[in-house]
Amino acid sequence: MAAAATAPAAASAADTPVIELRKVSKTFGEVRSLSNIDFAVRPGEIVGLLGDNGAGKSTLVKTVMGFHRPDPGGEIYFHGKQISDWSVARARNLGIETIYQERALCEKQPIWRNMFMGRELRNKWGLLDVHRMREECARLMKEHMGFTSAAVHPDNVVTTMSGGEKQGVAITRALYFDAQLVILDEPTVGLSLTETRKTLDFVSNIKKAGKSAIFIDHNIFHVYPVVDRLYVLDRGKVAGVYDKSQITMDDLIDRLYRVARSGSME
């Protein structure tokens, strides 16, 4: 990245990470969940995030997303510009969307309210444009979620949907707002085989569209095939960063076992 200084302006813009964290730590009371994390996602890149339970994957994602504020000293850069007042609303306005493990849906609400949660469409008088939100929701459900069944309508409440359908709502929500960076936090948990297939296809499509993603999953067989680069987290620290070309899946699995035992990848 230091080479960017001598490279032509166009090339440096293409190399500037979409999001970069420098020396980010996060402490909850006496528990240090993240310590001194350096992390970056470049344009058009899919970054995998691996690590055991409690390694700090979710905390890292929620820090990227502005939900957690990093401890003093940590810096967040968006397209090379440092941003001090990072918040969820700010991150979403800049085009970062997350599909959370817990899906972040409000289940007693109709699908259209979930689809536009925090980003409600308004008409010229500043009032909610409920009609347009319903129509857009119906369109998205047909085009992206593959819902053709008469049982699913924008006014249906989310409680009545299956796990995969709920995931579909969360994914479509991220798509609608034309995100530059999509974060997927364990998106395949609790999904059927075909639903998992669909989700992994979705991750591959993000790259085809020239956008970036962070992909978190327990299952290395899901992560390895779709990513360009891998971060391994262990006990709140970055234990290793690999380009996929540098490491085979078997080698990676060996190193993950090693890190779990000794705390070191080598």
Add this chain to the structure above:
Amino acid sequence: MAETSTSKPADNRVSPPSLLRRHGSQLGIIGVGIALWLSFVAAAPAVFTNGNIYLAFMQSTPQFGLIALALTFVVITGEIDLSFPSVMALGTAIFCLTVERVGVPVAMILGLLTGAVCGAINGLLVAKLNIPSLVITIGTWFLYRGLELVLMNGSGVPLTAQDYPGLHAVFREPLWGIPIQTLWMILACIGLWLLLNRTRFGAHVFLVGDNPTSARLMGINTVSVKMRAFMLVGVCSVFAGMMTSIYGYYFWPTMGDGFLLLTIAAVFLGGTSVFGGTGSVVGSFVAAFIIGAINAGIVSAGINAFYTQLAFGTVIVVSVVLQTIIDRRIRRQSITGR
């Protein structure tokens, strides 16, 4: 209806949930209202075919009904406000204490501002410090009532039509033959319906009450949403307090006592869920008038007034149970129907 639409072969169109599913709880409450009215007509036809009885409860119901409309917002966010009877009195007391120096309009604004401040304090304690609202608003109930009693030194203030002709015109004199209190409540219902169903704030009220964590993950400021909901109750309480005082020609320092349960009952009777996330301003509106009608109806029908609370209890318990059953049935239908 739901069965026929789902048994058809799936085509590319999506069909809306049935009318029953979307408006189940509101239809329930309107049904209870009609049933109750018919039974009153049957019990005392002479009274209930005469317009006077309706005029009577159209004057008194908005005194607590207006607050129920605003309280609906707080209940949808998953909280409760028990301090509003004291806020009614404190805000009206501020009006009475300042009106001679600053005049009616400014004193009214000061009174309403007092309501907003009281609401903001409630909201801040609940949302920022995460104190259960059931507990903290009992505390602020005493706090606001105590402050008001100290300020007024326990004595009331006469609010006669000669001294305050403007206020009596606005809050007491019927307009086009309709009790003006009810016109205010209709106006408030339209305004608050718009606020709940057609603004971002309203959308966020539903989301915060349904799942506060999801709402925060999606960038919604839950503290601000809850604070504004509590402030709304504060302002509407003082407005209702002024209306109540003008109706009685006198500000009693104990005003608001007896309003607590009627108001809360109207919100729950109207189909707003105790668990937060769902609710309706129109439901609270209809329910407030049902409660008002029971009050006026029992006495006018010549039934012993001791039966009033028995009737309240029956109507509230039966309709809340019915709502729950309807709700469950709708859920099961929509699950098995796919």
